[in-house]
Amino acid sequence: MQEAILEQVYAFIEDYIHKVDLSPTVREVAIGCKMSVERTLDALSFLEARGKIERVEGTHRSIRIPTHAVD
Numbered sequence: 001m002q003e004a005i006l007e008q009v010y011a012f013i014e015d016y017i018h019k020v021d022l023s024p025t026v027r028e029v030a031i032g033c034k035m036s037v038e039r040t041l042d043a044l045s046f047l048e049a050r051g052k053i054e055r056v057e058g059t060h061r062s063i064r065i066p067t068h069a070v071d
Contacts, residue, residue: 009029014065
């Protein structure tokens with residue numbers, strides 16, 4: 001997965017949480033980043049594996065940025 005895509009997805013999530021005070025849905029991330037839901041899910045998996053985000057499978061709006069991942 002390209003670093004630019006991961007950075008774009010992470011920046012969108014960070015900005016969305018800051019503005020709306022809620023985590024975005026996968027579909028909202030996909031629309032906001034202009035990519036397919038499948039590609040978005042791949043990017044989220046990469047970010048989660050790196051510890052940049054956390055998710056709870058099967059839970060709506062479960063994307064979180066762990067406090068230790070915030071710069």
